[in-house]
Amino acid sequence: MPSQGYVRFPNIFQDQIVFVAEDDLWLVSTEGGRAERLTAGVGEVRYPHFSPDGALLAFVGREEGPSEVYVMPAQGGPAQRLTFQAGNCRVLGWSPDGEEILYSSNSAQFAGRFEVIYAIKPTGGMPRQLPLGMANDISYSRNGGVVIGRNINIREFSHWKRYRGGTAGHLWCDRQGDGNFKRLLQLNGNVADPCWIGERIYFLSDHEGVGNIYSCTPEGEDLRQHTRHTDFYARHLSTDGKRLVYHAAADLYLFDPGNEELQHLEITLPSIRTQRSRKFVQAANYVDTYALHPQGHMVGLTSRGKAFTFGNWEGPVLQYGEADGVRYRYLEWLADGKRLVAIHDAPGREELIIFTPDASVEPRTFPDIEFGRVTRLEVSPTENAVAIANHRNELILANLDKGTSQVLDRSDSGRIEGLAWSPDGAWIAYGFAISPNKTAIKLCKIETGETHQITDPILEDSEPAFDPEGKYIYFLGHRIFNPVHDNLHFDLSFPRGVKPYVILLRKDLRSPFIPEAKVPDEKEKEKEKEDSSEKKAQAEAETPKDGNQENKEKKDEGTRKVAAISIDLDGIRERILPFPVAEGRYARVRGIKGKALFLSYPVEGVLQHTVHGKGTLEYYDFENYKTEKLFDGVSDFDLSRDNKFLIYNNHHRLRVVKAGEKLKPEHNNNERPNRDSGWLDLQRVKISVQPSAEWKQMFAEAWRLQREQFWAEDMSGIDWEAIYQQYAPLIERISSRSELSDLLWELHGELGTSHAYEMGGDVRNGPHYRQGFLGVDWAYDGEQERYRIARIVKGDPSESQATSPFTGPGLNVKVNDAVLAINGQRVGPDRGPQELLVNQAGNEVQLTIEDAETKETRIVVVKALASETPARYREWVESNRRTVHEVSNNRVGYIHIPDMGGNGYAEFHRGYLAEYDYPALLVDVRWNGGGNVSGLLLEKLARRRIGYDFPRWGQPEPYPGGSPRGRW
Incomplete structure (x- = not known):
C-alpha cells in the first residue's frame, strides 16, 4: 500500500502543494491524493517555495555538501545551484514581483547565530543583503508592507516547546513599507512563520501551550486563534497570499482564512522508500565495546548495536541475538570461556542475556533482574555472576545461575567510577562517591555483602584494579596539587593532578618500589618456571579439544577455582603508596604479572581537543623498577582475563598483543592486519542494518534515556508514557534518517527544557566540496562586468585563519581592485568568484587581479580560507571596542x-x-x-x-x- 510518508516544509501555489518527504521534493494537489516526486538527489532538500507565478521552485539543497539555494522548474526538471556561501540558509519565499528569491543565512556574518536576509535572482549572480538587520523570516502585503521575524527559536520552535526565554521568536512590522518597523504583539511564547494575507498577519505561536495558527492586524490588534491542535504543534506555515499550508506531526493541512475552513489532506507517496532498504556498514566506524576471550585468542565486539565474536586473525565471525531492532552492549565472556553475557533491550528496557557460540540453545534472559541503564559491567572470573554499575549510582550483583540480583551498595552523590573483581572472585573493588566532591575506593566481600572504604580521598580515587597475584589494588588518585603558572596572566592551575597508586592488601607486604636483593639462581629458576608455564598454557590453548574434553568442560562451567587472596582490612588506608611516575592525566591502570599498565592522555588546549588516538600506554616494571612506553596513539585498552593478552583501540582500529611486551620494530611499524602486527581486520565483521528496525529501536532508547535520567522525576509534569504513545506511531511513516532526527527533536521538545538535543546520525550523505573564501565583500560592476573587492576583512592579520589572505605581505591588493580570473577560469556575469572557489578551501589559488587605478593586471597566489567567520568576528569585536572607547x-x-x-x-x-x-x-x-x-x-x-x-x-x-x- 502506498505510504503517507513523513510530510514537512509545505508550500502552496493555487491548486498545488510542494512538500518534502524522504529528503526529496514532492508535488500534490490541494485536494490531496497521489503525490509526484520532483527530485531524486543525493543530498537532503528543505524549505521549497513557489515563485509568485508558480513556474519555479526555490529550495535549499545539499547536493555538493553545504546548504545552498537552488532553483528548478515547478513541474520538474534540472536544478541550478545559485549560492556559494556555505552558510546555514533557509528559503523564505520570493520578492513580490518574483524577480528575486529571498533567503535567510548567517553567511558573511560575525556569528553563526546572527542571520540576515539575502535576495538573489533565479538566474544567479551575486546575492544582495536586505537592509533589515538581524532577521530570519519575511512576508509582504499587497500594498508594500512587510513583516519580519527575528531571533533564534523562530526557526524550529517545536524543538523547544513552550519556550519563554530571551531567544524566543518575535515579529516586527513595517505597515507602509517605508522602513519604519515596530514590534508586533508581546506574546508570552514563541512566534514563527509570519504570513501576510489581506488585512491580517497570520503566524504560529505556542503562547497558549501548543503551536497553532493565530492572526492579528498589522497594528498588532484583534488577536485571533484559528486552529485548535492540542497534541502536535503546527509547523512551517506558508502561504501563496490566499491560503495557508502547514504540517503537524507528519500530516499536511490546508487552511482557508476566507471561510476558516481547515482540511487534513490525505496523500500517498508512490515510493519504494529507498532509504529504508537494508545496507551494510563498516564495523570500525561504530565500535562500542570490545573484550578479549579469557585466553586472548578471540574478541567479543559490539558495533552499531550488534554483537559478534571472531578469532583474532582467522576464522568465521559469529553474530549473536536478533539480527535487527535490538541493541546489544557490553558483550563479555563468562568465566567458562564459552558462553557470553551482554545487555540487550528487546523487552523495552535493558536486560541481561546469555549466548552460546554455537546457538545450540536459545539465549537465556533474566526478566526478574532490573537495573535501569548500565554504565559498567564486569564478569566474575570464577562464577556465573556479573557486577553492574548503573545510572542510579548503584552497584548490583547479578547471579546468573539463580537469576537473582542484589544491590551491594548505592551512593547518594555520584556514579560508580570503576569496577574490578579480585582474582579469586571473592571481592569487588569500585570507586564510590562518598560526597559530591569526593570519591573513595571501596571493597565489597561477595559472601557477606559487607562493604569497606579503603582509601581516604583528597578528591577522587577511582578506576581500581587488582594485581593478578592478589597482593595489590591499583587505582588512580586526584591527589597531586602541583600548580603551574599561566603563561598569559597571573593565575595558576593544575593541568595534570593525577597519579596511579598501589594499596598493599596484606600487612606483611613491603613497598614494591624499594629494591630487594635476590639470589640470582632463584631469580633464574622463577623465570624458567614462569616461561615453562606459559608455554604449556599456550600449547593447551592451541591443541584441538576432543569430545570428552568438551563434555568435561561443559560440566565444569562456572566452577573455576582460584587460590583465595588475603586482605588485611585493619590499617589498609595507611598502606597506600604512589607509583614513582610523574603526575599526568591518567585514565586507567591495570595489573599484569610483574607489571602495572597505565594509560594517560596529553594536556591539550580545548579548542583543538581530540582524545582519540592521543593516549600513551606505559608500564611500570616491578622487577626492574622502571617505567617504559609500550604504544602511542591509544584511545583505550583492556586485558584478557588471564592477563596475558592486551587489546587496545586506536581510533577505529583494534590491536591484540601480548600484555606488557614490546613488539619488534618491524612488527610495530607494520600497519597490515595480521598476527605479527597484532592489528585486527574489522572488515571481516559484516554489519547488516535494517534502517526501519534500527530507527524504531533508537526512538525507544531515546525516550527511555529521558525517562531514566531526566533531571526531574516527574518529567516536568509531562505524562511521558502518553508522549511515547503519541509519537511512536509516526516511526512507521519515516523514510530517512533526517526524518527520524526531526521526530526525536519534537519528542525531546515536549519536555520544554534546554539541553535536550539530538545530533549526528547516519544521514544520507552525498559529496561534500568545501567552499573556499577570500575574506572579502564583493561588489558587481555591471557596467564593466567586473567583480570588485568592496571590502577586505582584516580581522587579526597575525593569524592566517582569522584574516583575509589578501592582507598577506607583498600582495598589495586593494579595495576596488577586480578579480578577473581564478585558477585560469574567467570570472564574469554568469560565473562569480565564489562559484570558482568551490572545493578550494585550504588550497592555494591563483588570482588574476586588475588594479582599479592603473587597470594593469597581475597574478597573485593566496591560500583560500575554509571559513570567513573567525575573521569577520574578530573585526566585529575590534570595531565594537573602538566605538565603546570613543563614545x-x-x-x-x-x-x-x-x-x-x-x-x-x-x-x-x-x-x-x-x-x-x-x-x-x-x-x-x-x-x-x-x-x-x-x-x-x-x-x-x-x-x-x-x-x-x-x-x-x-x-x-x-x-x-x-x-x-x-x-x-
Whole structure:
C-alpha cells in the first residue's frame, strides 16, 4: 500500500502543494491524493517555495555538501545551484514581483547565530543583503508592507516547546513599507512563520501551550486563534497570499482564512522508500565495546548495536541475538570461556542475556533482574555472576545461575567510577562517591555483602584494579596539587593532578618500589618456571579439544577455582603508596604479572581537543623498577582475563598483543592486519542494518534515556508514557534518517527544557566540496562586468585563519581592485568568484587581479580560507571596542563573549586582560552560544581591586597579587 510518508516544509501555489518527504521534493494537489516526486538527489532538500507565478521552485539543497539555494522548474526538471556561501540558509519565499528569491543565512556574518536576509535572482549572480538587520523570516502585503521575524527559536520552535526565554521568536512590522518597523504583539511564547494575507498577519505561536495558527492586524490588534491542535504543534506555515499550508506531526493541512475552513489532506507517496532498504556498514566506524576471550585468542565486539565474536586473525565471525531492532552492549565472556553475557533491550528496557557460540540453545534472559541503564559491567572470573554499575549510582550483583540480583551498595552523590573483581572472585573493588566532591575506593566481600572504604580521598580515587597475584589494588588518585603558572596572566592551575597508586592488601607486604636483593639462581629458576608455564598454557590453548574434553568442560562451567587472596582490612588506608611516575592525566591502570599498565592522555588546549588516538600506554616494571612506553596513539585498552593478552583501540582500529611486551620494530611499524602486527581486520565483521528496525529501536532508547535520567522525576509534569504513545506511531511513516532526527527533536521538545538535543546520525550523505573564501565583500560592476573587492576583512592579520589572505605581505591588493580570473577560469556575469572557489578551501589559488587605478593586471597566489567567520568576528569585536572607547572617552572597556565554552573562555580573557584597567567594563554576551564556563568568568569579574603596584619607572599597575602579566 502506498505510504503517507513523513510530510514537512509545505508550500502552496493555487491548486498545488510542494512538500518534502524522504529528503526529496514532492508535488500534490490541494485536494490531496497521489503525490509526484520532483527530485531524486543525493543530498537532503528543505524549505521549497513557489515563485509568485508558480513556474519555479526555490529550495535549499545539499547536493555538493553545504546548504545552498537552488532553483528548478515547478513541474520538474534540472536544478541550478545559485549560492556559494556555505552558510546555514533557509528559503523564505520570493520578492513580490518574483524577480528575486529571498533567503535567510548567517553567511558573511560575525556569528553563526546572527542571520540576515539575502535576495538573489533565479538566474544567479551575486546575492544582495536586505537592509533589515538581524532577521530570519519575511512576508509582504499587497500594498508594500512587510513583516519580519527575528531571533533564534523562530526557526524550529517545536524543538523547544513552550519556550519563554530571551531567544524566543518575535515579529516586527513595517505597515507602509517605508522602513519604519515596530514590534508586533508581546506574546508570552514563541512566534514563527509570519504570513501576510489581506488585512491580517497570520503566524504560529505556542503562547497558549501548543503551536497553532493565530492572526492579528498589522497594528498588532484583534488577536485571533484559528486552529485548535492540542497534541502536535503546527509547523512551517506558508502561504501563496490566499491560503495557508502547514504540517503537524507528519500530516499536511490546508487552511482557508476566507471561510476558516481547515482540511487534513490525505496523500500517498508512490515510493519504494529507498532509504529504508537494508545496507551494510563498516564495523570500525561504530565500535562500542570490545573484550578479549579469557585466553586472548578471540574478541567479543559490539558495533552499531550488534554483537559478534571472531578469532583474532582467522576464522568465521559469529553474530549473536536478533539480527535487527535490538541493541546489544557490553558483550563479555563468562568465566567458562564459552558462553557470553551482554545487555540487550528487546523487552523495552535493558536486560541481561546469555549466548552460546554455537546457538545450540536459545539465549537465556533474566526478566526478574532490573537495573535501569548500565554504565559498567564486569564478569566474575570464577562464577556465573556479573557486577553492574548503573545510572542510579548503584552497584548490583547479578547471579546468573539463580537469576537473582542484589544491590551491594548505592551512593547518594555520584556514579560508580570503576569496577574490578579480585582474582579469586571473592571481592569487588569500585570507586564510590562518598560526597559530591569526593570519591573513595571501596571493597565489597561477595559472601557477606559487607562493604569497606579503603582509601581516604583528597578528591577522587577511582578506576581500581587488582594485581593478578592478589597482593595489590591499583587505582588512580586526584591527589597531586602541583600548580603551574599561566603563561598569559597571573593565575595558576593544575593541568595534570593525577597519579596511579598501589594499596598493599596484606600487612606483611613491603613497598614494591624499594629494591630487594635476590639470589640470582632463584631469580633464574622463577623465570624458567614462569616461561615453562606459559608455554604449556599456550600449547593447551592451541591443541584441538576432543569430545570428552568438551563434555568435561561443559560440566565444569562456572566452577573455576582460584587460590583465595588475603586482605588485611585493619590499617589498609595507611598502606597506600604512589607509583614513582610523574603526575599526568591518567585514565586507567591495570595489573599484569610483574607489571602495572597505565594509560594517560596529553594536556591539550580545548579548542583543538581530540582524545582519540592521543593516549600513551606505559608500564611500570616491578622487577626492574622502571617505567617504559609500550604504544602511542591509544584511545583505550583492556586485558584478557588471564592477563596475558592486551587489546587496545586506536581510533577505529583494534590491536591484540601480548600484555606488557614490546613488539619488534618491524612488527610495530607494520600497519597490515595480521598476527605479527597484532592489528585486527574489522572488515571481516559484516554489519547488516535494517534502517526501519534500527530507527524504531533508537526512538525507544531515546525516550527511555529521558525517562531514566531526566533531571526531574516527574518529567516536568509531562505524562511521558502518553508522549511515547503519541509519537511512536509516526516511526512507521519515516523514510530517512533526517526524518527520524526531526521526530526525536519534537519528542525531546515536549519536555520544554534546554539541553535536550539530538545530533549526528547516519544521514544520507552525498559529496561534500568545501567552499573556499577570500575574506572579502564583493561588489558587481555591471557596467564593466567586473567583480570588485568592496571590502577586505582584516580581522587579526597575525593569524592566517582569522584574516583575509589578501592582507598577506607583498600582495598589495586593494579595495576596488577586480578579480578577473581564478585558477585560469574567467570570472564574469554568469560565473562569480565564489562559484570558482568551490572545493578550494585550504588550497592555494591563483588570482588574476586588475588594479582599479592603473587597470594593469597581475597574478597573485593566496591560500583560500575554509571559513570567513573567525575573521569577520574578530573585526566585529575590534570595531565594537573602538566605538565603546570613543563614545566613553576611554572610560569603558569592552569584552565580547561568543559562547560559554572553550572558545568563549579564550575570547573573554583576550579582552579582559587588555581591558580590565578601564574604570568600567561593558561585557557583551549577544549571540552567545551557551556552555558551562560562566561561573569561571563571573569569578574573574567579581574580583575586587585591593591594591596597586607603584614601580619606580613607569606607570602604576594594578596589584591583585601581581600585574596582569606577572611583572612586579
